[in-house]
Amino acid sequence: MLNTYQFPEFEYVQSPEQIAGQVLRHPVVVVGAGPVGLTAALDFAARGLKVVVLDDSDTVSVGSRAVCYAKRPLEIWDRLGVADRMLDKGIGWKQGRVFFRDREVYNFDLLPEEGHKIPAFINLQQYYLEEYMVEAARSNPLIDLRWKHKVVSLHRHDDHAELAVETPDGIFRMEADWVVACDGANSDIRNMVGAEFKGQFFQDRFLIADIVMKANFPTERWFWFDPDFHRGQSALLHKQSDDVWRLDFQLGWDADPKLEKQPERIIPRVKAMIGEDVEFELEWASVYQFACRRIDDFRYGRVLFAGDAAHQVSPFGARGANTGVQDIDNLGWKLAAVIRGDAPDSLIDSYHAERAYAADDNILNSTRSTDFITPKNTASRRFRDAALALSEQFEFARPLVNSGRLSVPTPYAQSPLNTPDDAAWAGRMAPGTCAADAPVKVRGEEAWLLELLGDGFTLLSFGPVPETVSRGALTPKILVAGEDFEDSAGLVAERYDGTPGSVYLIRPDQHVAARWRQFDADKVAQAIARAMGETT
Amino acid sequence: MTLMLSPNLENPDAFYEALTDAQRDLSDEQANDMNARLVLILANQVGRLEDLREAIRLAAPAEA
Numbered sequence: 001m002l003n004t005y006q007f008p009e010f011e012y013v014q015s016p017e018q019i020a021g022q023v024l025r026h027p028v029v030v031v032g033a034g035p036v037g038l039t040a041a042l043d044f045a046a047r048g049l050k051v052v053v054l055d056d057s058d059t060v061s062v063g064s065r066a067v068c069y070a071k072r073p074l075e076i077w078d079r080l081g082v083a084d085r086m087l088d089k090g091i092g093w094k095q096g097r098v099f100f101r102d103r104e105v106y107n108f109d110l111l112p113e114e115g116h117k118i119p120a121f122i123n124l125q126q127y128y129l130e131e132y133m134v135e136a137a138r139s140n141p142l143i144d145l146r147w148k149h150k151v152v153s154l155h156r157h158d159d160h161a162e163l164a165v166e167t168p169d170g171i172f173r174m175e176a177d178w179v180v181a182c183d184g185a186n187s188d189i190r191n192m193v194g195a196e197f198k199g200q201f202f203q204d205r206f207l208i209a210d211i212v213m214k215a216n217f218p219t220e221r222w223f224w225f226d227p228d229f230h231r232g233q234s235a236l237l238h239k240q241s242d243d244v245w246r247l248d249f250q251l252g253w254d255a256d257p258k259l260e261k262q263p264e265r266i267i268p269r270v271k272a273m274i275g276e277d278v279e280f281e282l283e284w285a286s287v288y289q290f291a292c293r294r295i296d297d298f299r300y301g302r303v304l305f306a307g308d309a310a311h312q313v314s315p316f317g318a319r320g321a322n323t324g325v326q327d328i329d330n331l332g333w334k335l336a337a338v339i340r341g342d343a344p345d346s347l348i349d350s351y352h353a354e355r356a357y358a359a360d361d362n363i364l365n366s367t368r369s370t371d372f373i374t375p376k377n378t379a380s381r382r383f384r385d386a387a388l389a390l391s392e393q394f395e396f397a398r399p400l401v402n403s404g405r406l407s408v409p410t411p412y413a414q415s416p417l418n419t420p421d422d423a424a425w426a427g428r429m430a431p432g433t434c435a436a437d438a439p440v441k442v443r444g445e446e447a448w449l450l451e452l453l454g455d456g457f458t459l460l461s462f463g464p465v466p467e468t469v470s471r472g473a474l475t476p477k478i479l480v481a482g483e484d485f486e487d488s489a490g491l492v493a494e495r496y497d498g499t500p501g502s503v504y505l506i507r508p509d510q511h512v513a514a515r516w517r518q519f520d521a522d523k524v525a526q527a528i529a530r531a532m533g534e535t536t
Numbered sequence: 537m538t539l540m541l542s543p544n545l546e547n548p549d550a551f552y553e554a555l556t557d558a559q560r561d562l563s564d565e566q567a568n569d570m571n572a573r574l575v576l577i578l579a580n581q582v583g584r585l586e587d588l589r590e591a592i593r594l595a596a597p598a599e600a
Contacts, residue, residue, distance in 0.1 A: 386572035396580045 036307030199293030
């Protein structure tokens with residue numbers, strides 16, 4: 001197989017603590033250096049925490065794996081200063097086509113709303129994404145990345161966890177005030193704490209193949225239901241960087257995973273899809289099956305779970321890595337606040353409340369897509385085919401066609417950290433919702449609203465703020481429209497229903513905590529306390 | 537509004553005739569496919585999720 005990518009080999013270094021045989025207590029240990037673990041390291045360090053990251057390999061992800069990265073994770077990476085390279089290297093796309101048998105039944109435009117810094121989606125091989133984050137992590141003095149470090153046992157105590165870690169030099173012990181397990185769907189840490197990981201397992205197999213070709217296919221997402229070249233199954237074609245294309249073939253439950261991974265089996269399938277005459281090389285292939293599952297609790301005392309270690313979804317909709325990164329966005333500021341002593345330990349419980357809610361929403365969406373793509377009986381296949389057949393002629397049937405509902409953030413509609421509205425509001429910025437971006441100007445220069453939000457709380461106000469709300473380390477940054485920035489396109493007021501005097505309290509993870517039609521210092525202070533888990 | 541269960545068809549006999557006539561020469565397979573399309577077309581006309589759920593519940597076989 002061909003390689004468009006040179007895998008870096010990260011040097012294993014024996015740690016001074018292992019050499020000295022000394023058991024050290026670390027504030028935060030992250031297990032796993034995939035997209036979620038690396039985001040955790042960068043986010044925690046950005047919030048001033050020292051982080052040790054343990055990973056059992058010594059390179060980035062093999063194979064392109066996760067491919068589509070959505071707007072919200074990119075906004076998080078932008079806050080962490082690593083999004084530019086991803087956006088430069090990634091492939092932007094917004095057009096999708098749906099085929100049924102031998103016909104295109106319709107095409108769609110993701111129609112991203114104008115006036116956002118970050119695009120709706122980019123496609124990028126996971127190894128590039130990890131490489132960029134590893135480089136950023138290595139140049140950060142607060143992050144200690146340790147390769148070929150495998151956690152072999154974990155014991156929980158009330159105020160810390162004890163880890164045994166295996167390296168090429170043997171096993172050593174370390175302690176951590178907090179452990180954040182980002183060790184993937186087959187998480188060892190999850191087994192070590194005895195957590196349950198339950199859900200629905202799908203009896204189907206899929207072949208994913210990355211091929212390199214210079215063909216003139218447009219940069220679009222193509223999805224086939226029951227195509228002539230692969231009858232009875234589905235198929236997907238998607239572009240990545242370096243002329244690498246992702247192909248996905250549904251194989252059915254009876255397929256033999258070993259056999260199907262062999263190039264002599266894959267190549268005829270690819271030719272049937274893209275045409276006999278198109279030249280290509282196979283770069284990577286894998287046969288997988290999937291489940292939609294979630295851990296029973298994201299928190300086991302001082303051990304916290306994020307990403308695939310906490311929830312697993314089908315790949316339709318790009319909800320895996322994208323959701324995992326948002327777990328970290330939610331956890332980072334809470335963990336930092338509790339470690340600094342600015343918030344009670346119970347704030348960490350809201351991590352489970354909010355992210356389990358989001359995981360359930362993702363699992364629901366991904367299960368529905370899977371049921372559409374893989375009908376479970378003749379009756380559901382009949383309805384599936386009816387929706388597809390009608391969609392060619394009638395617009396009404398198109399919303400029924402489900403080849404994956406692409407990842408968008410789940411508003412924390414029922415979060416205990418939200419202060420309920422006491423007035424009527426238009427638009428989508430209800431408490432618990434991720435703050436919308438908008439173009440603004442600062443001293444005549446073009447900028448973006450999300451860039452102006454503080455690392456802590458922010459008061460976004462559409463009128464003068466008469467007094468400051470002093471809350472020590474939690475004192476909100478004050479951002480007044482018309483004073484601190486110019487709402488040059490009017491989109492901030494539009495998206496936030498920002499009538500004169502309206503005020504939003506925005507959390508450190510850029511989610512709306514509370515909003516009022518006029519400023520009231522006491523109400524702001526109460527809402528901050530509530531968002532810090534102090535009152536309910 | 538809840539699901540309408542009092543008579544609402546403009547001309548019940550004519551509707552029934554149109555439906556059965558359309559399937560007179562169809563195989564079971566073809567008729568089932570047609571019924572699936574028909575359900576989706578009519579569901580769009582109803583629109584409201586609550587009414588559709590109620591209709592699904594009423595149409596489902598009695599619990600075994």
